[in-house]
Amino acid sequence: MKNNTPALLDRDLSILSFNARVLSLAERADYPLLERLRFMCIVSHNLDEFFEVRMPLQMEAHQQGITLGPVTANTCEQVAQMAHALVAQQYQLFNEALMPALAKEGVHLVSGSIRTPEQTAWVASYFKREVLPFLMPVSLDPSHPFPQVANKSLNFIVRIAVGDEERIAIVRAPRVVPRVVQLPPSLSKGEQRFVSLTSIIRANLDVLFEGATILHFSQFRVTRNSDLDVDEDDVINLRMALREELAHRQYGEAVRLEVTQECDSDLADFLLKQFNLPALALYRVNGPVNLGRLIQLPDMAKGDHLKFVPFHPQWPREIKKNQSIIAQMQGRDLLMHQPYESFDVVIQLLEEAVLDDQVLAIRMTIYRTGADPRMLRLLQEAVGRGKEVLVVVELKARFDEEANINWAEALESVGAQVVYGVVGLKTHAKMLLIMRREGKTIQRYGHLSTGNYNPKTTRLYTDWSMLTANPNLTKEMEAVFRHLTSELPLPVMRHLLVAPFTLQTGMIRQLEKAQRVARQGKPARVIAKMNALTDVPLVQALIKAATAGVEIDLIVRGACILPVSLPALQGRIRVRSVVGRLLEHSRVFYFALDGQVQMWLSSADWMSRNMTRRVELAWPITDPAMQQRILQESLQMYLEDTLDAWQLNERGEYTAVRDTTEPLSRQGCQNSLLKQYQPR
CATH class of the missing domain: 3.30.870.10 (Endonuclease Chain A)
Incomplete structure (x- = not known):
């Protein structure tokens, strides 16, 4: 024991261990097959975020030869070794278990090697009609240097011969085209057959490079450092600074290169050199380089027995559905357990507050909102009805920055007061405060939650939330809001931590x-x-x-x-x-x-x-x-x-x-x- 501090477990290895546990759900025989595929795709998304956020520091330690501290060249090698093993397990599960089992259920991802002549012709037609117009190969030469490759974009590297001259070309797959396409029923023999965009492009590269001979090719994808770097003390407008920084996120330092298993060593080494990456950052995969994009397949495929039985959150038993929620809060605190109990209670509370002429002010924190527009529209309507609306929008919520900037701009445009919290801190607290005139006093009604005001995730995440009119709690909630807007010191808190x-x-x-x-x-x-x-x-x-x-x-x-x-x-x-x-x-x-x-x-x-x-x-x-x-x-x-x-x-x-x-x-x-x- 050194300095009375025992050796602690490595955080990054622990994160990868968690993802191994998530991947185990894709192995569960008691889970429906399409849900197992979904969990496998979730692991891909999780690993993307891990490489974007956690791996840059490990890579920096490796490249600088750091030997002391919690992150070193040695820890980078350990993390990379575990990540490689996890990815290999993921593709083995995909190729040897999930897709064969789905094929037995009549759900196929049809590769070029097994397509019928009719299917091949349909894919070729689809390629020429829907994909080819968006493909612009860049042939590398002194006039055309290696192009900027965006974070997590799907690309092909192709070695071609034109006459006696060999060249390398880069082709970026269009993001506007679906990554999974279903074949028409007439070509599916009563089953469900799908093709991936990578397979469509791969099978038709010769059309794109007409007049040249294709010598070798591979899919590839690069993952980049995606942490935004904004000095809040040195910007006048945080929202504008973040919007500018978002434009550069796609081109941060590379931390991972994925290629197909068949990619020859010369092309792989060429790409590693272009992205200034060591060999341990190269991931050869036996299949599509981005399994995460196959998450569309569980939603597209049919078959109730292949999916979880739909779960419908219930209205909380202790809250009466057709009565005023504010009135029910006056008697006692009300507890809700999502997703078992419906988040619609919170939507209804906000709607009630918007329509209630005695409600004078609404204050709310926003961290991750999702795509559901109901809360945004209600807050905008509240402004239109003359209520004081204050929204603390956390612009720096990782990977939700753009959505939150849009929320902030939409609310500001109608006259809501929008603030971005305290300089140097993210506002992660989840609270809603309603101020209502009752006689000669102003009564406060509050909502506190362990989770976000996001109607989508409230159906997937377990969270607790509480509706309260307790004056001790709501008074302290008001003090927190005042601190967030003014950065004045918090008064002594006797209830909230x-x-x-x-x-x-x-x-x-x-x-x-x-x-x-x-x-x-x-x-x-x-x-x-x-x-x-x-x-x-x-x-x-x-x-x-x-x-x-x-x-x-x-x-x-x-x-x-x-x-x-x-x-x-x-x-x-x-x-x-x-x-x-x-x-x-x-x-x-x-x-x-x-x-x-x-x-x-x-x-x-x-x-x-x-x-x-x-x-x-x-x-x-x-x-x-x-x-x-x-x-x-x-x-x-x-x-x-x-x-x-x-x-x-x-x-x-x-x-x-x-x-x-x-x-x-x-x-x-x-x-x-x-x-x-x-x-x-």
Whole structure:
């Protein structure tokens, strides 16, 4: 142990381990085939983001030969080795399991080698009509240097011969053409047959290079550093600066090169040199270079038995559907568990506030909104009805920057007050505050959530949210909004924990309190559920608490750097990850100390960025019935899961928790809340 800090697990390896667990869902025999394919595609999207965001630092350490610190040339090699193994497993699953199994069900991805003459003719016609007009090959010569290749774009590198002269040409596949095309029924023999855009182009390259001889070719794709670099202290208009920076995101430093398995070494080496990449950044794949684009196939293909039974969120049982939600909030706090209970409650609350003449102001934070326009339109209508509308839009929400800029501009155009939060911090807190005149007073009504105001993800992510008219909470919510608009100091908060000010220290104080209780020989239990655990001070506080005798269960979906193997822990920290049909997104912090229970719900994971570089909220749950419900539905059932759970072992690896005799799934088919919340 050095400086009293034990060696922690590597964060990037832990992220890749999480993606291996997601990929395991594509291997599940109890999952429908098209859903298995979908999970395989999700892994591709996740890996893209990993390379765009996490890999640049690893590559920099490798290229500079860094040997000291948490990220070194050695860690880069370890991460690359694990990523290569994960990609190889992904393509093996695609080629040897998923596509053959789908073919038996009459769903085919038809490659050029097995097409009938009629199918080949149709593909050739489609190519000439829909694809060829958008293809502009660039032949490399002194007048035509290697072109700019956009991040994650699909390209072909082609070696051609024109007479006695050999050349290399680059062809970029058009993004305006669908990546998956269905063959007409007349050519499908009663089955469902699809072709990929890569296969269509590959089969017709000779048409594009008429008059030349094609010697060799390969698909390729380059992934680039996509973190935006905007100095907020040095810009006058953050929105305009971000919009300009977005234009350059497509051409950041390269970190990964994908080519097909058949790509000859000369062309691969040529591409590596062009992108200034080492050999470990080359990924040879046995199939399409971007499996993620095949995610269209599960949506296009038919067959109820090949997909999950549709799940329809229910109206919350404790909220009356045809009565004023604001009136129901006056009596007590109302708890909702998405996606089991419908997010439409929040939409209806906002609509009610917009139409209510006594509502004078609406304040809301926006982080990831999705494409559903209902909330935007309601906020615009509220402005039109003369209400004060304040929206804190987080422009720097990674990969949602452009959508959020559009939201900001649309709201500003009708007269809403739009602010972008605190300089240097992302606003990740999820809250909605409604100010309503009632007699001679202004009453506040609030909504707090662990998840985003995104109607699409509320059907796929597990999250808790609460409607409250509690004056203590809503007054402090108002103070947070005032801080976000003015950057004036927050007043003393007695109920909400707010990052970057009191959330981390508040959780550490709770863990220190648990230590004291345990040292007195009294029972001390901590259960915490989150997406990731990478904040070193909180990890150290957990280790100290467990060393003192506190029993700790951590339910961490993704990256976790806490090693459970430390001898001093004596097995008192247990870490499990639950990965299934739904994305686990809720954050719940539960402390049972000598019979006294304290519980918080939060927008924040236990990560350094959440604790020190974001505005986050955690709010207390004090009602015993609510505490018991959250304990059962979001904690206890996960600790009992024997189908979707993985346990972190002493080697820093995850092993599946499987009990075939008494299977219990928190969110799958057996004994799940999906059943509990369906109509009876």
